Amino acid sequence: MFDIRAIRENPDHFRKAWNRRTSGLGDNVDDILAHDAALRQALTDKQEAESARNANSKLIGKAKASGDEAEFERLRDEVAKAKETIEAAGEQEAAARKELEELILGLPNLPLDEVPEGEDEADNAEQKKVGTPTALAFAPKDHADLGEALGMMDFETAAKMSGSRFVLLRHQLSRLERALANYMLDVQTGEHGYQETSPPFLVRPNALEGTGQLPKFGEDSFETTDGMWLIATSEISLTNTIREDILEGESLPLRMTAHTPCFRSEAGSAGRDTKGMIRLHQFNKVELVSIVKDEAEGLEELERMTRCAETILERLELPYRRMLLCTGDMGFGARKTYDLEVWLPSQDTYREISSCSYCGDFQARRMNARWRAAPSADNPKPKPEFVHTLNGSGLAVGRTLVAVLENYQREDGTIGVPAVLRPYMGGLEVIG
Template identity: 85%
Template sequence: MFDIRAIRENPDAFRTAWNRRKPGLGDAVDDILAHGTALRKALTDKQDAESVRNANSKLIGQAKAKGDEAEFERLRAVVAEAKDTIEAAGEQEDEARKLLDEILLGLPNLPLADVPEGEDEAGNVAEKHWSTPRGFNFEPKDHSDLGEALGLMDFETAAKMSGSRFVLLRGALSRLERALASFMLDVQTGEHGYEETTPPFLVRSDAMVGTGQLPKFGEDSFRTTDDMWLIATSEIPLTNSVRESILDARALPKRMTAHTPCFRSEAGSAGRDTKGMIRLHQFNKVELVSIVRDEEEGLAELERMTVCAETILERLELPYRRMLLCTGDMGFGARKTYDLEVWLPSQDTYREISSCSYCGDFQARRMNARWRPEASEDNPKPKPEFVHTLNGSGLAVGRTLVAVLENYQQEDGSIAVPKVLQPYLGGLEVIK
């Protein structure tokens, strides 16, 4: 949710920022101002009528006590008219507030000034390349071909149970996926200071609204028959863990990580990545979430979080690049985003494996999540302020498994196990 007062005081700034996201999107400012005016008028009319009702209600008793029938009837008429006005103004207030909320909840976050302008991924900017992709003296295979040839990756059996875009892993590949998640958690908790968390996998609608999945992107998630939602990412429960609360300044920054399954309907992705594990309805991910005080701290935290994710790729010796996303390719709730893209030999290109975003106070306003600055002589009772939030993948476990299979494949179809993962697999060096 946005601060309507800020929009009213500086409409051109909001109009310009939203137009950077998508040309014409800034026209919503006119509707916001119109509904805001209608809401304020309804509130004023309601308050004025309530004052009239209250004042004249007291006089009715006095007129009756004096036996002044004419004044009694006149006052009754005034009060009745005031009650009608209160009811009508209340309806107008509810309607204006509903229309205003619908617009505000459906608008994306404002991009920061240093985010490049662009319509889609073609406008993204490569900021860093790490390592050189490996040269093969044979034709590298796709991860699904490798996994199926090993008899450890089974899409057919998964489809019999669940349909397309599901996979059944077995044996060493299942262990390898678990090893990847354990390695990621160990690094993020042991070295980077994130608190390991086990959140619910089902959340209510207001939690989805809080992080921006609702109301705009409901079709991208799975909904249960009792109006609960399967999480599309553990960003949702981790970030919502501070909703409707006021945090102590000393508790910030707050850093959390979780390894959870994620569920996505992949609406609108028909025909894209239909083969293999790149785009599944269910996948595992190690998520990173940070809660900080303000923009200055948030931007520093974005750089830190991105390096935390990069560390996993570098320890696994997987070539990657860091992309600064343009205005048209950023996620709904982001003000600035870095994507990490890992090299996939079979596709001869880089593919997204992590997305790290600074969201400002966008999610905090929707969740009513705040923090209280420490008291000082000049400000002994400081008012609570909205926290700023960040989220990122540290990493998507399934896609990391894909990258390991493809980059560590051998000519005979076996998979060399990265050195950092061998202790998690009892010293196993090669998957055959």
């Protein structure tokens, strides 16, 4: 959501920023200004008609008392016309407001100037690499082949009950997935100060609208028969905990984390990653959400949040790189995004495992989430301001499992257990 006054006062800024996202997207500014003008004209017409109705209504009594029948009839006609104008202007106002809100809700956030311009992932900018890509002395196997050979990763049974893009984990791989999630939560809560939260997995449509999944991306999520939605990420639930709230300034920054299942239809990914666990309809993720006061704090928090996610990869000793996403590859609600990509030996490339984004006040405006500074001598009654939000994966648990399997695989098909996970695995050092 955007401040309509800001668009009205500086349309070229918005036009240029949206065109950096997609060529021609900035043309929506003209439509916004047209709907805004129609809305304001309808409001003006309505207010003027209401004033005329109220003034003439007072005069009707005087005309009737004086016996001036002609003046009485004229005033009554004027009141009737005013009522018709009020009704028509009200309909015009509602229509213009609806069109304006629908248009604005469907437009993405404005990228920061420092975000590189580009069309897709090929234009993303590498920030750093950590670790050396794993070099195995044998031909690396895909995680799905490894898991199935162990008898602990079962796509066929999952498909019988749920269809494609589901997996059933068993025995030590199931425990490894739980170990990864528990380790991530312990680090993010115990060392990085995130508050562990257990949020709902089903939410109302306005929760998805608040974080930007609706109305534009409804096909990417699952809707229930009673109009509820399964969360595509716990960012939705965590960020909406401050919906319609006014937070006290001293409570910020607010940092939350949650381990939840996530549900995605993968509507636009036909034919992509159909094998294995890279792109499932249901997967687990440890999410990080931060609420801060302004852009300066937000950009500092983005660096901090990204480091919190990188810490997990480094302690698991998984090679990765950090990418600054370009304007064309960045998510709908983001102003700046870092992707962390982990090395997968079977694919001989890096694949996304975390995405950390600064959203500015984009989500806060959609949720009406604000904060208020403490009163001071200079400002005894400070006005509430919109908070700024961030979200990131700390990490995607399933993809981390994939990375561990592939990077810790041995020639005999067994899997080494990373040292930091062994206490969570009952001391187990090798899966096999």
